[in-house]
Amino acid sequence: MTVTRFAPSPNGPLHLGHAWSAIAAHDRARVDGGRALLRLEDIDGGRSRADLAEDFRADLAWLGLSFAEVAAQSTRLASYAAGAARLRQEGLLYPCTCTRAEIAALAPPAGAEGPIYPGTCRGRDIDPALPAAWRLDSAAALARTGPLDWHDERHGPQRTDAGALGGFGDMVLVRKDAPASYHLAVTLDDAADGVEVVTRGMDLFAATHVHRLLQALLGLPVPRWHHHGLLVDDSGRKLAKSRRSPSLADRRAAGEDGRALADAMRAGRFPAGITLANA
Numbered sequence: 001m002t003v004t005r006f007a008p009s010p011n012g013p014l015h016l017g018h019a020w021s022a023i024a025a026h027d028r029a030r031v032d033g034g035r036a037l038l039r040l041e042d043i044d045g046g047r048s049r050a051d052l053a054e055d056f057r058a059d060l061a062w063l064g065l066s067f068a069e070v071a072a073q074s075t076r077l078a079s080y081a082a083g084a085a086r087l088r089q090e091g092l093l094y095p096c097t098c099t100r101a102e103i104a105a106l107a108p109p110a111g112a113e114g115p116i117y118p119g120t121c122r123g124r125d126i127d128p129a130l131p132a133a134w135r136l137d138s139a140a141a142l143a144r145t146g147p148l149d150w151h152d153e154r155h156g157p158q159r160t161d162a163g164a165l166g167g168f169g170d171m172v173l174v175r176k177d178a179p180a181s182y183h184l185a186v187t188l189d190d191a192a193d194g195v196e197v198v199t200r201g202m203d204l205f206a207a208t209h210v211h212r213l214l215q216a217l218l219g220l221p222v223p224r225w226h227h228h229g230l231l232v233d234d235s236g237r238k239l240a241k242s243r244r245s246p247s248l249a250d251r252r253a254a255g256e257d258g259r260a261l262a263d264a265m266r267a268g269r270f271p272a273g274i275t276l277a278n279a
């Protein structure tokens, strides 16, 4: 009875890549009569569109996938604040007032999510009146937990250590403009929702090291992971980012049979020009 989840961000319509991810979550849960959860990741205030939620539900039903919807992230802000407060009390977070431009000007090496923050504000006295993000002192955090093991159902045993986390530097856990970053919110939510197998694309594989570290720091249960391959167009771009792939809502409106589409993809037959990468 495995609990899985599909956690789309309502900042644009769902594409075939999302359909693939939803199928992965749905079918993985069905293997043993479990439950697949739908969670809207809607705390990116500037980009989230309330009107998309209904479309997402209709898209999933059209594909023949049933999900139990759980609370959207925007209703869970108190839990994020509590998680951040705990890490702050343990001395593992520090405020950072740097702008993107200031960080870029230091020409730091490229990491998993853009330039690796060089730790400029670590140990600095910051005026509490200034708008600040809060970053995890990841070396201090890892020194506390030691290396951490986790398991991916498709890629086998994994270990989170300084090397695996190196590409993230001291990552932002509380944004200047939002009460949590993706990493903090998703880690707390998956625990709160009782997710046992975190199903998502290979594009988030490296981020799992961050989540594993946060689980250890916050005393959360450790799920398993199932990182699936990504659908790409013929120029190798991820479908969600590609303009050439019609959205699921467009396909639905055009009268396409969503269940047949889902079944074809399960059988490895994708619409023309689309292939599965990192399988």
Ligand code: GLU
Pocket (backbone or CB within 6 Å): 006, 007, 008, 009, 041, 186, 199, 200, 201, 204
């Ligand atoms: N909300 C994220 C996205 O739409 C997915 C997060 C996850 O599956 O962990 O890309």
Ligand code: ZN
Pocket (backbone or CB within 6 Å): 095, 096, 097, 098, 119, 120, 121, 122
């Ligand atoms: Zn800074």
